[in-house]
Amino acid sequence: MPDLTLRGIRKQFPGPTPVDALRGVDLTIQQGEFVAVEGQSGGGKSTLLNVIGLLDEPTGGRYCIDDEDMAAASPAAVARRRSAQFAFVFQSFHLLDRRRVLDSVELGLLYRAVPPADRRRAALVALERVGLRHKALQTASRLSGGERQRVAIARALTAGAPVVVADEPTGNLDSANSSAVVDSLRSLHADGATVVLVTHSPEVAAQAERRVRIRDGVVVEDEERQRRIASSARSTSGPPALVGRPSRLRRRDVLRDATASLGSRLGRTSGLVAAVAVGVALAVATFGVSTSASAQVADTFDAHTNRDVSVEWQGDALAAEPGGTRDSIVDRLEDLSGTDAAGIISNHSQHSVQLTPARPVLQSTVYAITPHVPTAGRLAITWAPGHPARLAAGEALIGSGLAAQLEIGPLVGGPQLTVDERSLTIVGVVTSSPRVADVMGSVVVPADDAAALGPVDQVQALVLSRAGAAQQVARQAPLVVDPFAPTSLHVEAPVDPSTVRAQVETAVQSTLLALTGIALLASVAGLTNAMVLSVIERKQEFGLRRALGARPVHVVGLVLTESSLVGAVGGIVGLLAGLAGILVVTVVRHWSPVFDLRLAPVALVGGVVVGALGGAIASVRASRIQPNEALRL
Numbered sequence: 001m002p003d004l005t006l007r008g009i010r011k012q013f014p015g016p017t018p019v020d021a022l023r024g025v026d027l028t029i030q031q032g033e034f035v036a037v038e039g040q041s042g043g044g045k046s047t048l049l050n051v052i053g054l055l056d057e058p059t060g061g062r063y064c065i066d067d068e069d070m071a072a073a074s075p076a077a078v079a080r081r082r083s084a085q086f087a088f089v090f091q092s093f094h095l096l097d098r099r100r101v102l103d104s105v106e107l108g109l110l111y112r113a114v115p116p117a118d119r120r121r122a123a124l125v126a127l128e129r130v131g132l133r134h135k136a137l138q139t140a141s142r143l144s145g146g147e148r149q150r151v152a153i154a155r156a157l158t159a160g161a162p163v164v165v166a167d168e169p170t171g172n173l174d175s176a177n178s179s180a181v182v183d184s185l186r187s188l189h190a191d192g193a194t195v196v197l198v199t200h201s202p203e204v205a206a207q208a209e210r211r212v213r214i215r216d217g218v219v220v221e222d223e224e225r226q227r228r229i230a231s232s233a234r235s236t237s238g239p240p241a242l243v244g245r246p247s248r249l250r251r252r253d254v255l256r257d258a259t260a261s262l263g264s265r266l267g268r269t270s271g272l273v274a275a276v277a278v279g280v281a282l283a284v285a286t287f288g289v290s291t292s293a294s295a296q297v298a299d300t301f302d303a304h305t306n307r308d309v310s311v312e313w314q315g316d317a318l319a320a321e322p323g324g325t326r327d328s329i330v331d332r333l334e335d336l337s338g339t340d341a342a343g344i345i346s347n348h349s350q351h352s353v354q355l356t357p358a359r360p361v362l363q364s365t366v367y368a369i370t371p372h373v374p375t376a377g378r379l380a381i382t383w384a385p386g387h388p389a390r391l392a393a394g395e396a397l398i399g400s401g402l403a404a405q406l407e408i409g410p411l412v413g414g415p416q417l418t419v420d421e422r423s424l425t426i427v428g429v430v431t432s433s434p435r436v437a438d439v440m441g442s443v444v445v446p447a448d449d450a451a452a453l454g455p456v457d458q459v460q461a462l463v464l465s466r467a468g469a470a471q472q473v474a475r476q477a478p479l480v481v482d483p484f485a486p487t488s489l490h491v492e493a494p495v496d497p498s499t500v501r502a503q504v505e506t507a508v509q510s511t512l513l514a515l516t517g518i519a520l521l522a523s524v525a526g527l528t529n530a531m532v533l534s535v536i537e538r539k540q541e542f543g544l545r546r547a548l549g550a551r552p553v554h555v556v557g558l559v560l561t562e563s564s565l566v567g568a569v570g571g572i573v574g575l576l577a578g579l580a581g582i583l584v585v586t587v588v589r590h591w592s593p594v595f596d597l598r599l600a601p602v603a604l605v606g607g608v609v610v611g612a613l614g615g616a617i618a619s620v621r622a623s624r625i626q627p628n629e630a631l632r633l
């Protein structure tokens with residue numbers, strides 16, 4: 001049981017004009033005394049109490065508790081002493097205002113690693129003693145001033161600390177409530193606790209067995225005349241046994257405490273969650289939209305451009321080789337696995353074309369095609385009404401450009417076109433030829449009529465491959481077209497789709513990931529700001545926790561747990577909002593949405609990381625809050 005010995009205690013507050021609040025205080029308080037500290041305002045009473053309760057360090061002199069010099073004790077040892085040996089009652093109560101009364105009463109035991117059920121039992125017993133058991137589950141801020149001070153006394157009772165330090169506990173109370181509080185203090189004293197009480201009230205001071213008067217930072221009067229009388233009336237059993245392990249905290253309790261704390265400020269907590277959710281939602285949406293967009297781009301490539309393969313050669317050189325006829329080349333190309341359609345189109349340079357003898361003669365290129373060129377070359381053809389979609393000997397197609405030049409009307413009655421001296425029936429107009437653009441201004445005849453057109457300029461085998469097979473077909477096509485000199489042929493195939501796909505995906509994703517990073521950084525910045533503001537607002541609460549034995553690391557843990565919880569909830573809300581965003585964008589753009597299941601854990605972990613980062617600065621600030629400064633009126 002501690003005896004408190006102060007020798008030559010000085011306390012100077014620095015500043016432009018330093019204040020000497022204590023100027024050499026000598027005082028010995030033995031275990032079990034009831035001491036009232038009186039004196040004029042500004043005399044140094046609260047400062048003395050803070051030094052005694054280890055809430056503040058003196059700047060000079062020696063303060064020993066049971067012969068241990070506190071100046072030599074480590075911060076952790078001081079926190080342990082505070083938790084084990086002191087209970088505090090303040091003029092302005094200092095409760096966890098937004099939380100249940102029970103939480104304020106239990107707080108000291110929380111920092112002694114006492115299990116929740118035991119804490120609750122002890123708190124209810126203490127509340128019973130101050131007549132407030134029925135208010136245990138009520139929000140503390142709803143209580144009257146007198147009730148709040150009785151809750152603070154209940155907290156001191158629960159702590160079972162050997163020394164109760166009370167700084168003007170009746171300062172804000174009327175006389176009835178004052179007497180109730182003084183009675184409670186006397187009852188604590190009767191249990192064996194030392195009570196050190198600062199008061200301006202002579203009536204309250206008169207209840208103490210020893211009155212110490214302090215003026216201008218020195219003890220001017222120390223009256224002990226009632227000590228003997230009171231000592232004899234006092235319990236000899238000493239203070240109640242201390243429960244728990246001082247200045248220790250159970251990990252599970254941090255989570256409960258943080259959850260309760262967040263729950264007690266739902267408005268602010270929602271704001272914090274929103275700060276995280278916005279970042280996570282943007283991250284999820286950009287990531288999801290980029291995946292959907294990439295899939296869309298890849299699909300487009302696969303469906304169209306990637307299927308075109310062509311092999312080109314000059315003149316009619318192959319015709320003389322065995323198997324060099326157009327039909328056999330086309331047959332071999334169509335036999336390749338991965339080919340959907342194949343055809344050969346040859347360019348027979350310029351010829352004179354004329355619609356009727358009355359019309360002008362035009363010069364136009366003539367192409368000869370095998371039957372599957374319209375499919376393989378993806379030609380769009382408007383056939384003459386009633387004509388089958390196939391070109392027979394003596395018939396011709398004309399490109400829509402040439403048709404306009406020739407001023408051809410509807411293809412009814414089989415209009416005739418004279419090419420050189422030959423008359424051909426026009427049976428269709430080519431309205432689109434994406435692979436051989438020249439066809440649009442040309443005449444197209446069947447390959448069987450090609451011989452009549454004279455020498456060939458250029459021959460192209462057009463292959464339409466299956467989606468994804470273009471590369472394979474492009475490798476084999478020259479071998480089947482000219483097995484004797486495949487390298488002499490010019491092959492055109494699309495860029496490997498996987499390369500294009502990867503390039504597009506990388507480009508899209510790196511841009512969007514950069515945006516994602518910016519969104520998350522903005523979230524961290526927003527949360528940091530909000531958490532720091534929250535810590536400033538809760539300064540007194542953190543001071544109280546420190547006074548009741550919390551070490552800086554406990555405070556850091558609480559704030560980080562709160563911000564990580566906010567992050568986790570923000571992550572989930574952000575994930576849902578982000579998925580909704582993906583759905584909206586993809587529906588509006590007619591894309592197929594891609595929901596990557598991995599987004600869920602990533603969003604949750606991302607939220608927690610954002611939360612923890614956002615709470616880092618606030619937690620350090622909270623841990624630096626000094627109890628004496630935070631708890632000053």
Ligand SMILES: Nc1ncnc2c1ncn2[C@@H]1O[C@H](COP(=O)(O)OP(=O)(O)OP(=O)(O)O)[C@@H](O)[C@H]1O
Pocket residue numbers: 013014015019020021039040041042043044045046047048629
């Ligand atoms: N943190 C501080 N920084 C600067 N000066 C301080 C600080 N705390 C107290 N003081 C000054 O130290 C002196 C003693 O203050 P203290 O609060 O101990 O007086 P008190 O006797 O408790 O006064 P009251 O009865 O009005 O509460 C005062 O002049 C006060 O302004």
